[in-house]
Amino acid sequence: MAALLLTACGGEEKDTTSPSTPSGVTAQAGSATSVHLMWEHAIDDKAVAGYEVFQKGARVKRLPATQQMVDIDRLSPKTVYSFTVRARDAAGNLSKPSAAIAVTTPAPTPQDKKAPTRPAKLRGKADGGRAATLTWEKAADNIRVSSYDIYQEDSRIHSVLGAETTARLTGLRPGTIYTFTVRARDAAENSSPDSNAVDLTTAPAPGDEVPSTAPTDLKAIARNRNVDLTWTPPGTGGPVKEHQLFLNGKLATTIVWGAAPPAGTATYTFAVTDKPGTRYSVKLRARLPDGKWGDFSAQRTVVIG
Missing domain, CATH: 2.60.40.10 (Immunoglobulins)
Structure with missing residues (x-):
């Protein structure tokens, strides 16, 4: 009698390798009730699928891999917060938490109803295909400008402290037109009118030198x-x-x-x-x-x- 040999056909090997731990995490209070976080990109043996932000072990934000900055809102004034960031791959593997970064929100100024002036002379340049740098002239406020918010079209994508008048934006797409504006914000959450708009076109990806078809x-x-x-x-x-x-x-x-x-x-x-x-x-x-x-x-x- 002939013996029948059966062989099992296995599927793809399961991905059990976690991404690297995000580094360079920074946090700054943009107002009495908000904090802006940034970090460097992580790496994975296949690809990083996203990031998760934690506050005292509780996840507060889940973000795509292209986003390495986020604003945490609805916080309490005069409070110390601690945040960590973890990278996630498509298989659901999470990296180890980043080093915890502490930040203290300032006291509110509810009596302040006056918005800062408009940031002036916004300029910018594309840094290759995936980054850009913006500069502007400082705004004025009756008390103090606490932060500048950078908008891409109608979405806030980045913030810097009120003492700064430059911002570097990362995670952009090659060969893409972007329109940026800047608003000044004070600790009472009063925002200025938009600055002038600046249009930037990132460099195309290698081998993708196709003329733009945009008006x-x-x-x-x-x-x-x-x-x-x-x-x-x-x-x-x-x-x-x-x-x-x-x-x-x-x-x-x-x-x-x-x-x-x-x-x-x-x-x-x-x-x-x-x-x-x-x-x-x-x-x-x-x-x-x-x-x-x-x-x-x-x-x-x-x-x-």
Whole structure:
């Protein structure tokens, strides 16, 4: 009788290797009720999937691998807090906790109702494909500027202490247009108006030297109950007959020229019905001759008067 031999087919070997421990953790109080954390990226034998922030052993934030900074809000004034950071891979393995970093929130100033002045002359430069450096002139406050908050479009992505007028941003994507603004904030959580906006384009990844398909030179001006837009359509080697208009991150309308599209600068005006003081963020993208939608333009912010 012949013997039948069976062999088991095993699957992939289970990943049991934890990422390295995040280093360089720093913490600074941005106000009486918030703390800003930053750290250096960890490494893994496959890939880091994200980070987890702990306060006294309790997880308070869960973040993607591209984010190495976070604001912890809703804290108590005049309180000492201690934070650690752990890296996580796709298999769920957690690194050892980072060294604990302690920070003390300052006393509140509830009587302070006056916001700082607008930070002036924001400038910036891309540092390769994944980082950028911003600089600005300091703002003034009736008491003290406690921090500067950096916004990418409408999201706060970074903060620095009020004594600083420069910030280095990491974790950016190659070949991408970014629009940054800065706001000054005091200990009573009063925030200034936005600084001027600065547009930066990170360097493309090696082997990905593809021209941008984003509209450029976008300007948005509020006029009575209308918003006037002007921009330069992308150079595509063919006519660009359609653009999508996004308001506050959502598609609002498609701008279509029935005849030949305008040569050079394009213009468009749309009416608004919201009350004065309403804030809009505006960006565009073009339909390319091959039918695909191109890259987004830089974003502009406009406030209805």
